Amino acid sequence: MQQLHASRRGLLFGAAAVSAGAFLTGCTSNESDDDKPAANDQPAAADKPGKPVTIGYAGPQADHGWLNAVNDQAKKRAEKYSEITMEITEGSNDTAQQIGQIETLINKKVDVLVILPADGKALTQIGLKAMRAGIPVINLDRIFNSPQAYRCWVGGDNYGMGLNAAHYIGEKLKDKSDAKVIELAGIDNLELTQQRTKGFDDGLKNYPNIKKVARQAAEFTVESGQAKMAQLLQAQSTFDALWNHDDDQGVGALRAIEQAGRDDFLMVGGAGALSAFQAIKADSGVLKATVLYPPTMAASAIDLARALGQGKGIGGLAEFEIPSTVTCYSAVVDKENVDQYMSTGFK
Numbered sequence: 001m002q003q004l005h006a007s008r009r010g011l012l013f014g015a016a017a018v019s020a021g022a023f024l025t026g027c028t029s030n031e032s033d034d035d036k037p038a039a040n041d042q043p044a045a046a047d048k049p050g051k052p053v054t055i056g057y058a059g060p061q062a063d064h065g066w067l068n069a070v071n072d073q074a075k076k077r078a079e080k081y082s083e084i085t086m087e088i089t090e091g092s093n094d095t096a097q098q099i100g101q102i103e104t105l106i107n108k109k110v111d112v113l114v115i116l117p118a119d120g121k122a123l124t125q126i127g128l129k130a131m132r133a134g135i136p137v138i139n140l141d142r143i144f145n146s147p148q149a150y151r152c153w154v155g156g157d158n159y160g161m162g163l164n165a166a167h168y169i170g171e172k173l174k175d176k177s178d179a180k181v182i183e184l185a186g187i188d189n190l191e192l193t194q195q196r197t198k199g200f201d202d203g204l205k206n207y208p209n210i211k212k213v214a215r216q217a218a219e220f221t222v223e224s225g226q227a228k229m230a231q232l233l234q235a236q237s238t239f240d241a242l243w244n245h246d247d248d249q250g251v252g253a254l255r256a257i258e259q260a261g262r263d264d265f266l267m268v269g270g271a272g273a274l275s276a277f278q279a280i281k282a283d284s285g286v287l288k289a290t291v292l293y294p295p296t297m298a299a300s301a302i303d304l305a306r307a308l309g310q311g312k313g314i315g316g317l318a319e320f321e322i323p324s325t326v327t328c329y330s331a332v333v334d335k336e337n338v339d340q341y342m343s344t345g346f347k
Contacts, residue, residue: 049083053112053309055302056105058089058098059140060118064220065248066271069295069346070116070141077299084306095122102126106133112305115150116140116298124149136308140301151308153325154301156293158195160330161245165268165291166203168332169241170210172266172288179210180239182232184225184253186246188217196245196270213239218249225249229256241266247273247290254279257286272333274345281338289334296344297328 055078062068071091078086087110089101098118105113106129113130117123120142127149130137139150147153173179183200186193197215204210216232218224225244232242233256244250247269257267269276269290276290304322307313313320333341 049081050306050312051310052083052085053306054085054087054108054110055305055309056087056089056102056108056110056113056135057302058102058105058113059091059116059298060098061091061093063093065273065346066293066295067116070298073295073298074114074302077302081306084302093118095119099123099126102130106130106135110135111309112136112138114138114140114298114301114305117142117144121145138301138305138308140298147324151324152304152322154297154304154328155326156297156328157330158192158293159199160327161270161291161293162196162199162201162243163203164199164330164332165243165270166200167206168268168289168291168334169243169266170204170207173210173240174207176240177209179207179241180213180236181210181241181243182214182236182239183212183216184229184232184242184244184249185215185217186220186249193217193245200243210240218246218252220246220249222248222252222255225252226256227252229253230260233257233260233262239265241268242286243268243270245270247271247276250287250290251275254285254287262286268332272341272345274342274347277333277338277342277345280333280335281342283335289332292329292331292333292341294328294331294344295346300326300328 057074059071060067062071075086078084087105087108092098092101095118102115113135115127115137124145127137127139127144128146131149136151137149139153141155143153143155144150169181183197185197204212214232214236216228218228229252242265244253244267250269263286265286266288267286269287270293272290272292272294276287279285279287280289307322314322
């Protein structure tokens with residue numbers, strides 16, 4: 001969602017996406033006797049206070065369930081550490097206002113900044129200003145135009161979402177001849193939507209028995225999901241699977257499906273909303289899985305900011321420093337593993 005969420009809203013390693021933040025904190029060394037970095041196999045002591053760190057957190061306005069969850073994840077993660085002080089801005093989708101909020105954090109001389117910009121391109125200069133002022137920046141999700149504007153980028157994998165959705169559907173339909181799938185995409189002019197579609201199309205190439213027969217673009221809203229899904233259902237009398245890019249618009253899509261009385265296909269969602277997890281667990285409808293774009297990436301960003309502020313690396317890696325990029329894995333959540341992810345679902 002490097003740009004997706006630039007319009008409305010917008011990482012966990014491998015299938016254990018839920019525990020990526022736990023991995024980062026559990027592997028950030030806080031032993032203060034000799035201050036060895038994690039690369040020296042120093043025992044992890046994530047629950048023990050380390051060097052005090054003030055983290056400035058600047059996110060956009062929480063006008064979407066995913067963004068609200070991102071803010072909550074960051075705040076809750078910081079509360080775990082007694083040595084962390086958080087300076088949190090109100091949040092804004094107005095780029096000028098957010099720049100002003102970040103200017104204030106720079107003037108307060110926070111130790112590290114975590115920034116989820118309303119618009120990555122528009123806020124690149126303020127990221128550069130912070131870095132030049134000696135305040136390292138963790139760039140969350142929507143990426144700045146220049147790698148010089150951040151010390152570490154943490155974000156999701158939109159291409160991977162589409163790819164994993166295709167693999168899940170492909171494995172379910174691999175033994176069916178002439179299988180048909182349809183796609184309910186997000187906002188078409190966003191790069192993230194284009195990446196999700198490309199990943200989906202590339203993944204389907206592994207299954208020559210499956211053909212994508214229709215695609216509609218919605219707008220990441222319940223209303224648009226319902227309207228566009230109704231159009232797809234009218235145009236396609238039969239198909240075997242649906243991939244919907246976004247669980248919020250999926251609420252509307254499911255309404256349209258119920259109104260049409262259709263239950264002859266399987267549906268895969270996207271992002272990881274609590275409502276989707278609950279429907280998957282109940283297993284009483286067409287929704288069988290969702291592909292994550294986890295808001296827990298914000299918790300991981302706080303863990304990385306803490307490590308950076310304390311001059312630590314990450315256990316399990318040979319390097320003395322935190323990575324420059326962390327791309328979260330787009331895990332597939334279905335009935336088999338939904339309980340593991342339930343606590344991370346956003347409303």
